[in-house]
Amino acid sequence: MDGNAIAFMGAGLGLGLVVIGAGLGIGKLAAGAAEAIGRQPSAANQITGAVNLPLFLLEGVAILAEVFALLIVLLK
Amino acid sequence: MLQHEAAQHAPEAAQHAAEAAASGKFNAGETIIGHVANSSAEHPLIHLPTWMGIDFSVTKHVLMLWIVATILFVAVTWMVRRYIKQSPDRLVPRGSMNALEAMVEFIRDAIVLPNVGKKWVRVWTPLLLTLFLFILGANVIGLIPAFDVIALMNHSFLHLPAESFFSRVLHGGTTATGNFNVTAALATITFFAIIIAGVRAHGFIQHWVNMVPKGMPWPIYFLLIPIEIMGMFVRPFALTMRLAANMTGGHIALLAILSFVFIFAELFGRAAAGIGVGLVLSVPLAVGISALEIIVVLVQAYVFTLLTAVFIGMAIHAHH
Numbered sequence: 001m002d003g004n005a006i007a008f009m010g011a012g013l014g015l016g017l018v019v020i021g022a023g024l025g026i027g028k029l030a031a032g033a034a035e036a037i038g039r040q041p042s043a044a045n046q047i048t049g050a051v052n053l054p055l056f057l058l059e060g061v062a063i064l065a066e067v068f069a070l071l072i073v074l075l076k
Numbered sequence: 077m078l079q080h081e082a083a084q085h086a087p088e089a090a091q092h093a094a095e096a097a098a099s100g101k102f103n104a105g106e107t108i109i110g111h112v113a114n115s116s117a118e119h120p121l122i123h124l125p126t127w128m129g130i131d132f133s134v135t136k137h138v139l140m141l142w143i144v145a146t147i148l149f150v151a152v153t154w155m156v157r158r159y160i161k162q163s164p165d166r167l168v169p170r171g172s173m174n175a176l177e178a179m180v181e182f183i184r185d186a187i188v189l190p191n192v193g194k195k196w197v198r199v200w201t202p203l204l205l206t207l208f209l210f211i212l213g214a215n216v217i218g219l220i221p222a223f224d225v226i227a228l229m230n231h232s233f234l235h236l237p238a239e240s241f242f243s244r245v246l247h248g249g250t251t252a253t254g255n256f257n258v259t260a261a262l263a264t265i266t267f268f269a270i271i272i273a274g275v276r277a278h279g280f281i282q283h284w285v286n287m288v289p290k291g292m293p294w295p296i297y298f299l300l301i302p303i304e305i306m307g308m309f310v311r312p313f314a315l316t317m318r319l320a321a322n323m324t325g326g327h328i329a330l331l332a333i334l335s336f337v338f339i340f341a342e343l344f345g346r347a348a349a350g351i352g353v354g355l356v357l358s359v360p361l362a363v364g365i366s367a368l369e370i371i372v373v374l375v376q377a378y379v380f381t382l383l384t385a386v387f388i389g390m391a392i393h394a395h396h
Contacts, residue, residue: 049186053386056379060318067321 115248218251
C-alpha cells in the first residue's frame with residue numbers, strides 16, 4: 001500500500017466524517033426550527049430568518065472540508 | 077520494496093495514459109475539468125502584455141466577468157432610467173422595474189436593515205445590492221449552456237478555424253464565480269468593507285479596539301487578539317471557498333452524470349448502450365441536479381450578501 005492509497009483513504013474517510021457532522025447539525029437545526037414554528041406559527045418568518053445564518057455557516061464548513069479533501073487528492 | 081514496485085509500475089502507467097490519450101478514448105476527468113476550469117493560461121483569448129508581474133491577458137472567466145458586468149449595467153440602468161423618466165410626482169413602476177424594485181426592497185429590508193441598523197442603511201445598501209446582483213448574474217450565466225450550443229454548431233456545420241477567437245472562446249467553463257480567484261476578489265471587497273464600516277462608525281483606532289471584548293482579565297488578551305486577527309482573515313476566506321466550491325461542485329456533478337453516457341457507450345462498444353443509459357439514468361438525474369443548481373445559485377448569492385451584511389453589522393455595532 002503506497003503513500004497515495006493512504007492519502008486517498010484519509011481524504012475519503014475524513015470527508016465522510018465531515019458529512020456526518022454537517023448532516024447531524026443541519027438536522028438538529030431544522031428540527032428545532034420546525035418545533036418552534038409548531039409552537040408559535042405567527043413567528044414563522046423570524047424563526048426562518050434566525051435559522052438561515054447558522055444553516056449556511058454550517059454548510060460552508062462542509063464545503064470547506066470538501067475543498068480540502070479535493071486538495072489532498074489532487075495535490076498528492 | 078514498495079518503491080521498487082512503484083518504479084516498476086510507473087512506466088506501464090505512463091504508457092497506458094499515453095495510449096489512452098492518443099487513441100481518442102473518452103477521458104472523463106479531462107472533459108469535466110475542461111468544462112469547469114478557466115481556459116488555458118498559455119493560450120488566452122486576447123493576449124495582453126504583462127505589467128508588473130501580472131499577466132493581463134483575457135481568459136474565458138475574465139470574458140465572462142465582462143459579459144456579466146455589461147449585461148447587468150445595461151439592464152439595470154435602462155430599467156431605472158425608463159422608470160425615472162415618468163412625471164416626477166407619480167413614479168409608478170411598470171413591468172420589469174417591479175422585479176428590480178422587489179429585489180432591492182428585499183435586500184434592503186431583509187438583509188441590510190436588520191444587520192446594519194437604520195442609521196447606515198443608505199450607506200451600505202448599494203454595495204450589498206451590487207454584490208448580490210453580480211454574484212447572481214455570474215452564477216445564472218454559468219447555468220446557461222450557450223457556449224456548449226455554439227460548440228455543437230461548430231462541430232457539426234460551422235467548422236470555425238481552430239485558432240480563431242471564436243474557437244478559443246469555447247474552451248473553459250462559463251461560471252466566473254466558480255473560479256476561486258474571482259470569489260477571492262469579491263471577498264477582498266468584503267474585507268475592506270468591514271474595516272471601512274468600523275472606521276466610519278467608530279473612528280480608526282476604536283474600530284481595532286472594538287474587535288476584542290472589553291473588561292476581561294489582561295492575560296486573556298494575549299490569546300484573544302491573535303484569534304480575532306485570524307478570524308478577520310478566515311471569514312473572507314470562508315466566503316471565497318463557499319461560493320467557489322458550491323458553484324464548481326454542482327457543475328462537476330452535472331458533468332459527471334452526463335459522462336456516464338459516454339463511459340457506458342465505450343464500455344459496451346456501441347452507441348445504443350450509451351443512449352440507453354442516457355435516457356434512463358443520465359438525463360433525468362441531470363434534470364434533477366440542474367433544478368438543485370438553480371436553488372443553489374440563488375441561495376449562494378443570498379448567503380454571500382447576508383454574511384457580508386452580518387460582518388459589516390458586527391463591525392458597526394461592536395458594543396452590544
